[in-house]
Amino acid sequence: MQLARVIGTVVATVKNESLEGRKFLIVQTLDANLKPKGKPQVALDAVGAGAGELVFWCRGKEASFPFKRDSTPTDCTIVGIVDSDSHVFNNG
Template sequence: MYIGKVVGNVVSTKKEESLTGYKLMIVERIQRSNQEKLEEIVAVDLVGAGRGEFVLIVKGSSARMAAKNQEAPIDATIVGIIDTFDD
C-alpha cells in the first residue's frame, strides 16, 4: 500500500467500457516523513475520497482485486481515507 493525497479528479466521457461507473481521481503519491511528492497517478476511487484528503492506494493486481474487476485496465485504486498519521 501507498500513501497519497487527492489533488483532483478526471472526467472521461469516452473510455474503455470496463471503466464505466468508476470515479477517477488524481493522486500525488507522497513520502510520509516529509510529505515529499513522488509522482501523480490516476486511481479508481472506491471509498468516496475528496480533494485534499490523504488516502491509501494499492497498485497493480491488488488494485484490480480491490475493484473486483480483473479484466479492467486498473493500475491504482484508492482503498481507504487516512484520518491521522501517527509516528
C-alpha cells in the same frame, strides 16, 4: 501501498468500457514529510475519497480486487483514507 493526497479529478468521456461509471481521482504520492514526491497518478476510488484527503492506494493487479471484476484495467486504486495527518509517523 503508497501514501498520497487527492489533488484533483479527471473527466474522460472516451475510455475502456470496463471503466464506465467509475470515479477517477488524481493522487499525488507523498514522502516521509508528507510533501509531494514523484508523478501524480490517475486512481480509481474504492472508498469514497475526496479532494484534499490523505489516502493510501494500491498498485498492480491487486488494485482491481475491490471491484470484484477481474477485467477492470486499473493499476492504481484508493483502498483507504487516513483518519488524520497526525496519525502517520508516530514513531514513539
